[in-house]
Each structure stands twice: as structure tokens, then as C-alpha cells.
Amino acid sequence: MTELAVRTTPIPGLLVIDLPVHGDPRGWFKENWQREKMLAAGLPDLGPVQNNISFNQTVGVTRGIHAEPWDKYISVATGRVFGAWVDLRRGPSFGATYWHEITPDIAIYVPRGVGNAFQTLEAPAAYTYLVNAHWSAAAQEQYTFLHLADETAAIPWPIPLEQAELSAKDRAHPLLADVAPVPPRRTLVVGGGGQLGRALAAWWSRRGDVDVVAREHLDIADARSVAAFDFAPYGTIVNAAACTAVDASEAPEGRRTAWAVNVTGVGHLVEAARAHRATLVHVSSDYVFDGTIEVHGENEPPSPLGVYGQTKAAGDQLVATLPDHYIVRTSWVIGEGRNFVATMAALAERGIDPAVVDDQIGRLTFTEDLAAAIDHLLVARPAPGIYNVTGEGEPASWAGIAAEVFALSGHDPHRVTPVSTAEYYAGKDGIAPRPAHSTLDLAKIRATGFVPLDQLTALRDHLSSSHPAAPAEARLAAS
Structure with missing residues (x-):
């Protein structure tokens, strides 16, 4: 036998x-x-x-x-x-x-x-x-x-x-x-109107097999919208949709929205991916940790402090039930549109001297680099699971990043006043707790052959249109 x-x-x-x-x-x-x-x-x-x-x-x-x-x-x-x-x-x-x-x-x-x-x-x-x-x-x-x-x-x-x-x-x-060859199954990017969605659309702009949809075409929190959407053509779903209003999520209405998008909506995508045998790529956050550990690895259990972090941690757990998934955990995301770097650059130009917290430590992640890492995972196909993706380099505080923005914009970095989180939020209501340490260990993503951008180099390139960021293909380590 x-x-x-x-x-x-x-x-x-x-x-x-x-x-x-x-x-x-x-x-x-x-x-x-x-x-x-x-x-x-x-x-x-x-x-x-x-x-x-x-x-x-x-x-x-x-x-x-x-x-x-x-x-x-x-x-x-x-x-x-x-x-x-x-x-x-x-x-x-x-x-x-x-x-x-x-x-x-x-x-x-x-x-x-x-x-x-x-x-x-x-x-x-x-x-x-x-x-x-x-x-x-x-x-x-x-x-x-x-x-x-x-x-x-x-x-x-x-x-x-x-x-x-x-x-x-x-x-x-x-x-x-x-015979016309059978094409591969298509890729769907959900949340195309956000910073990461736009970066993914740009990164895959030369591909004819990628569909980028915004909320008006697919609202993942709305069961009727999900039921009406045809997921059958897709072999890969990238979830770039999320409720990221950290402070608003602490209020009753914001709390409901955060759970609807970050948990119920993610659950809808998990069901669709399972039904259609699709790979699901989901973006997670440093807010799933309480920040008491200085550097967070992929295997650290979640310990969220606020509602936003709780909903992201819950969404991660749903995605992890799929056999074919990548959870891309990131922090301090900067891309096209409103973000911390754009705000600091605008304040510098307007002559406003900001007070910025100096006891929250982490690294910036630029959406182009995040899009490149997602593309790399889908091409290299390492084992399913969680992969930390942020910029490389020495961790910095928000105040340190703000000072760099001022300096790179041609302004005096000493115009930025470092303050503690407690001082910054004193007397303000409805503020979500923040992790003190948001630095993520990058050894696992580097082991797949992807080399993240140095955060300060990327910041300089982001602020200087004459020095665009190096394509991620040139930063892949030799296998």
C-alpha cells in the first residue's frame, strides 16, 4: 500500500x-x-x-x-x-x-x-x-x-x-x-481616499489589475454596502480603511464609529476574504500597545490604552483567523494630506512657535514606504502573520521630529518648545491616552529582504520636492 x-x-x-x-x-x-x-x-x-x-x-x-x-x-x-x-x-x-x-x-x-x-x-x-x-x-x-x-x-x-x-x-x-492567457486574480484596495490608499494607488498605478475603491463605493462598516459589492474577482484585498480619530473615539458617537469601522468592518472583509480564498492585508497600529515596553516585537500581546487601540487590536485578532493574511503594524504615518509633518511645516511658515510633546517616542512611517512594504510582502510571500513596518533610524520624540521639520524647512528648530504629555493636555477633556513608546522592532520585515527608509532621510525627501524618496525596489536587500 x-x-x-x-x-x-x-x-x-x-x-x-x-x-x-x-x-x-x-x-x-x-x-x-x-x-x-x-x-x-x-x-x-x-x-x-x-x-x-x-x-x-x-x-x-x-x-x-x-x-x-x-x-x-x-x-x-x-x-x-x-x-x-x-x-x-x-x-x-x-x-x-x-x-x-x-x-x-x-x-x-x-x-x-x-x-x-x-x-x-x-x-x-x-x-x-x-x-x-x-x-x-x-x-x-x-x-x-x-x-x-x-x-x-x-x-x-x-x-x-x-x-x-x-x-x-x-x-x-x-x-x-x-488562447488569451488567464490573468491572475485582481487586487482590491479598500479605503482609497485615505493617505495610504492614495499611496497604494500611486505605487500600483502601472498595474492594470488593481482596483482602488473609496468609501462611497464600499463602506466596510455598512453590511448592505458589503453585500452589494462583488469580491469574487479578487485574490488580494488590502485594507487601508480605518477610523483613526484617536481622541474622538473616546466620545460616545466616536466610540461607535471606531468599533463599526475597525472591528465590524474588518470582520466583513475577513468574511469576504475567507469566502473567496483571498489574501487579506490589514494595517495595524502601535496603539495596540500601552507603550510600557520600549521596543515592540510582533509577538508582544496587545495591551491597548484607549478605544482606538482597543478596536485596532480587536480587528487584528479577526484578521489573524484567516490562513492567508498579513497584518502590517505601523506607527506615526505621514503621507499626502493632513498630518503632523504638514502641520509643523505650516506653523513654521506662519511664524507660530509650537509646544510639542517630548515624552512619546517612536519613528515616522511614510506612506510610500508602507505601500512598498505591502507590495514586497505580496511578491515575496513570506509566512502569514504580523510584520512591523516603520521608518528606520534612531527613535525620536514628537518634539524632536517637529524640530527637524523646522530645520529642514529653513527655520530655527529652537522655536519648538518640548513639553511633557501631561503638560500639553492639561485642562483638556476627551483626550485619549497615548503609548509612551511606539518604536517597533523591524528585524522580521528586514529578514524578508525589505529595507525600510531611514525616517529622517525620508522626512527630508518628503519636505523637498527636488529630492524624491528612493524607489523601494532599490532598497530591497539581496536575497
């Missing part, structure tokens, strides 16, 4: 599974699909939602070649078939072929976009396949076909096609030269 094993093929993602079959004079038994054992052996988590059976009465019945918008897990319950596959996905493996005889002790995992065909060698043959999306007429319109006799694929059919039984539709499919 064979041992359960998963073997690779020349087509990326197409896998052969050796199945143990237990037999005696009465017949045989096999575990045709056993999720726990098969995942441990290296099979992707198929997550089947539909089981189909094609019963083939005679030898020579031939079906295909069809590439479908879902993953398939193929086996036979009775009989024997010759299976053939052609990669019809866009990319360097387009046109790659593989074939294998399928008996009860063999199964095949076929990824989305790989053309699938079979020919009955021993009848009757009960050809069964699990799929991880429901069939529909709309889904069928996304099929891609290839002619069974394509000379480029050169599939060695055991029974010559002129002697086989084929449908009229299968006889009419195009040759490989006329």
Missing part, C-alpha cells in the same frame, strides 16, 4: 497525490479527501464547496481542455483515466504540459487557470472532482479553452482523438496561439 505523499510537476501548483488504498477480497477503501493529513503532506487547503462526478460509460470518452476559475481536486472512484493538463495562466509557464494516469490510488490538485482534460481508459469510469467555488453561468463565462489536438501541447492521447468520443464544443476550441 502506498503512503500518502504530494508530488510536484512541471506546471507550478499542479500536484500529484499518492493515496493509500486499503483492499481485501471484498473490495477497497480510501480516504479520498482528508484535509488534516493532506495539508500536513503539503497540499494547499482546497476548502471544497462542491463535489461533482462525471460518469463515463465507454472507453475513449475524452473531455477538455478547460481552465476554470477555481481550484480542483480530481480522482476516480471506479475505472481508470488518462489525465492531461496545460498551463493557460499568464506568465512564464504558459503552455507547460503534464499528463498522468489516474487510478483510485492517485489524485491531482489543479490550480485555477490550468487547463484540464481526461480520456477514459477503463470503463465505466466515475471521475470525481472537488472545487472551491460554486458553479454558475457567470462563472462558466470565465472558462478558457484549448483544443485537445493542439500540436504545441502535443498530448500523447492513448486513444487517438479521431477514434475517441468528443463533444462538438471540445472539437471547436482554439489552438494555443489563439
Whole structure:
């Protein structure tokens, strides 16, 4: 009896599974699909939602070649078939072929976009396949076909096609030269109107497979808006939407808004990602910590002080239930629009000398760098989980950053007066507690090959239009 094993093929993602079959004079038994054992052996988590059976009465019945918008897990319950596959996905493996005889002790995992065909060698043959999306007429319109006799694929059919039984539709499919390759699933950026959403739109502006949507098109806190949105085309969802009104979140109405967006809304995205087998990228915050530890690693348990931090921590926990996710934890985000750096630069120009807190310590994160890190994670595909992403360099206080802004803008940095948090907020109501230490450990993201920008270098470039920030591609460490 064979041992359960998963073997690779020349087509990326197409896998052969050796199945143990237990037999005696009465017949045989096999575990045709056993999720726990098969995942441990290296099979992707198929997550089947539909089981189909094609019963083939005679030898020579031939079906295909069809590439479908879902993953398939193929086996036979009775009989024997010759299976053939052609990669019809866009990319360097387009046109790659593989074939294998399928008996009860063999199964095949076929990824989305790989053309699938079979020919009955021993009848009757009960050809069964699990799929991880429901069939529909709309889904069928996304099929891609290839002619069974394509000379480029050169599939060695055991029974010559002129002697086989084929449908009229299968006889009419195009040759490989006329096949439009199956594109990868699209990427969705939620929260396109915010600082990070705009940075991601700019970073991916040359890609034709990215859709950036603002709140008016998808309000993640509104169940009706989410239900009306079609997530089916997306293999990646990047959540750049959040309620970041830290102080307003302490008031009754703000508290409800923060929970609606940062928890309920995130929950809606988690459900959508799970249903459509999409990778979810979610942006977290240093506010999930109380700041009593000077440098925060990815494994530190959350300990939020205020409502905003509590909602972000709760959203993180929801995202972590997905098998395929990246939680990008960041701090002190600066991008296009209203932010601390823009405020300090404006005060410097207007001749206003600000008092700024000097006992909250952390690092700036520029949205271009954050967008670059997200792109890097989706390309490099390290293990799912939390990745800290901020600027590099010596941590600084808000007062220290303000002084740098004044100096880089050509103003006297001594115009900035450092004060304690207690002094700054004395006599003010409705102020959320802030973590004293927001510095995040960057060792994990660096280990993936991404080199964050130095925060002061990035600050200088941000303030100087004549010195744009270096592209992140140039900052990737050699693998």
C-alpha cells in the first residue's frame, strides 16, 4: 500500500497525490479527501464547496481542455483515466504540459487557470472532482479553452482523438496561439481616499489589475454596502480603511464609529476574504500597545490604552483567523494630506512657535514606504502573520521630529518648545491616552529582504520636492 505523499510537476501548483488504498477480497477503501493529513503532506487547503462526478460509460470518452476559475481536486472512484493538463495562466509557464494516469490510488490538485482534460481508459469510469467555488453561468463565462489536438501541447492521447468520443464544443476550441492567457486574480484596495490608499494607488498605478475603491463605493462598516459589492474577482484585498480619530473615539458617537469601522468592518472583509480564498492585508497600529515596553516585537500581546487601540487590536485578532493574511503594524504615518509633518511645516511658515510633546517616542512611517512594504510582502510571500513596518533610524520624540521639520524647512528648530504629555493636555477633556513608546522592532520585515527608509532621510525627501524618496525596489536587500 502506498503512503500518502504530494508530488510536484512541471506546471507550478499542479500536484500529484499518492493515496493509500486499503483492499481485501471484498473490495477497497480510501480516504479520498482528508484535509488534516493532506495539508500536513503539503497540499494547499482546497476548502471544497462542491463535489461533482462525471460518469463515463465507454472507453475513449475524452473531455477538455478547460481552465476554470477555481481550484480542483480530481480522482476516480471506479475505472481508470488518462489525465492531461496545460498551463493557460499568464506568465512564464504558459503552455507547460503534464499528463498522468489516474487510478483510485492517485489524485491531482489543479490550480485555477490550468487547463484540464481526461480520456477514459477503463470503463465505466466515475471521475470525481472537488472545487472551491460554486458553479454558475457567470462563472462558466470565465472558462478558457484549448483544443485537445493542439500540436504545441502535443498530448500523447492513448486513444487517438479521431477514434475517441468528443463533444462538438471540445472539437471547436482554439489552438494555443489563439488562447488569451488567464490573468491572475485582481487586487482590491479598500479605503482609497485615505493617505495610504492614495499611496497604494500611486505605487500600483502601472498595474492594470488593481482596483482602488473609496468609501462611497464600499463602506466596510455598512453590511448592505458589503453585500452589494462583488469580491469574487479578487485574490488580494488590502485594507487601508480605518477610523483613526484617536481622541474622538473616546466620545460616545466616536466610540461607535471606531468599533463599526475597525472591528465590524474588518470582520466583513475577513468574511469576504475567507469566502473567496483571498489574501487579506490589514494595517495595524502601535496603539495596540500601552507603550510600557520600549521596543515592540510582533509577538508582544496587545495591551491597548484607549478605544482606538482597543478596536485596532480587536480587528487584528479577526484578521489573524484567516490562513492567508498579513497584518502590517505601523506607527506615526505621514503621507499626502493632513498630518503632523504638514502641520509643523505650516506653523513654521506662519511664524507660530509650537509646544510639542517630548515624552512619546517612536519613528515616522511614510506612506510610500508602507505601500512598498505591502507590495514586497505580496511578491515575496513570506509566512502569514504580523510584520512591523516603520521608518528606520534612531527613535525620536514628537518634539524632536517637529524640530527637524523646522530645520529642514529653513527655520530655527529652537522655536519648538518640548513639553511633557501631561503638560500639553492639561485642562483638556476627551483626550485619549497615548503609548509612551511606539518604536517597533523591524528585524522580521528586514529578514524578508525589505529595507525600510531611514525616517529622517525620508522626512527630508518628503519636505523637498527636488529630492524624491528612493524607489523601494532599490532598497530591497539581496536575497
